[in-house]
Amino acid sequence: MKGPKNLGDLQLAILRALWERGEAPVATVHEDLSERGLALTTIATMLRKMEEKGLVSHREQGRQFLYRAEVDPELVQKNLVGDLVTRLFDGDPLALINHLLRAGEVELDELDDLRRAVANAEQKRTRRPK
Amino acid sequence: MKGPKNLGDLQLAILRALWERGEAPVATVHEDLSERGLALTTIATMLRKMEEKGLVSHREQGRQFLYRAEVDPELVQKNLVGDLVTRLFDGDPLALINHLLRAGEVELDELDDLRRAVANAEQKRTRRPK
DNA sequence: TTCACTCTACTACCTGAGTAGTTGGCGCCG
DNA sequence: CGGCGCCAACTACTCAGGTAGTAGAGTGAA
Incomplete structure (x- = not known):
């Protein structure tokens, strides 16, 4: 597995x-x-x-x-x-995201969109479990 | 190079x-x-x-x-x-970040912290160029 | 039946990464 | 002066990934 x-x-x-x-x-x-x-x-x-x-x-x-x-x-x-x-x-995933931002691979507002989408999904899942 | x-x-x-x-x-x-x-x-x-x-x-x-x-x-x-x-x-960096979130490698508030830090640095750089 | 075709199985190589022993030069300590 | 130890150079091997030709078996068409 x-x-x-x-x-x-x-x-x-x-x-x-x-x-x-x-x-x-x-x-x-x-x-x-x-x-x-x-x-x-x-x-x-x-x-x-x-x-x-x-x-x-x-x-x-x-x-x-x-x-x-x-x-x-x-x-x-x-x-x-x-x-x-x-x-x-060094095992720090945030450093990776930070790199993505600094290197211009990802824009701040793209990140925000994603953040919202994820938070949203999270909420839905928590509110109506299963 | x-x-x-x-x-x-x-x-x-x-x-x-x-x-x-x-x-x-x-x-x-x-x-x-x-x-x-x-x-x-x-x-x-x-x-x-x-x-x-x-x-x-x-x-x-x-x-x-x-x-x-x-x-x-x-x-x-x-x-x-x-x-x-x-x-x-497929070349989409956001998909990577999304994966990190979904896999629980990174928490939402950690992401927010990072986001703020980066936005801050950005601002400083823009306000006082050079 | 036979022949061509289609697949899988086998065999063979090449390359890059990693790992380390052995050799040979050179300086230093007695 | 002579051996000891340090260090780079050279040599050698293993392994996994990748790449592909050839052989052999089964199938369908003529």
């Missing part, structure tokens, strides 16, 4: 495709990543390696394999982001 | 040590990373490899080498964070 910390570029891209699709044959994943210009077998190989690590699983449909992600997107995000925060910001 | 996108764990740790120290001999970096239990030569080798890539430089002091970082911390942060945002959040 624990998502891994180290995910290569291709692996993450594949996972994202699977998260999006739910379940997909190799060819479909291949097409989703077509901008990378990779061979179909590259995707297939990667998928097999990822299955060994438990990142994905497959079931057979005719002679095709349908793959699906076995790791939770939320968890993977948490791990990846957490890793970055640890390695780069 | 462009910081690289891919930085290994050790390389980043070394850079952080050098950013902190400004300039340091191998032995000092080694001590800064002592919790990793690495051999001194490991650090030395890594430093040499990093120098080949232009990440660090050295000057000689007696028979020792003093290393210094040749890349700007801000830039490296920007690249690393930017890379993550691209790979994981």
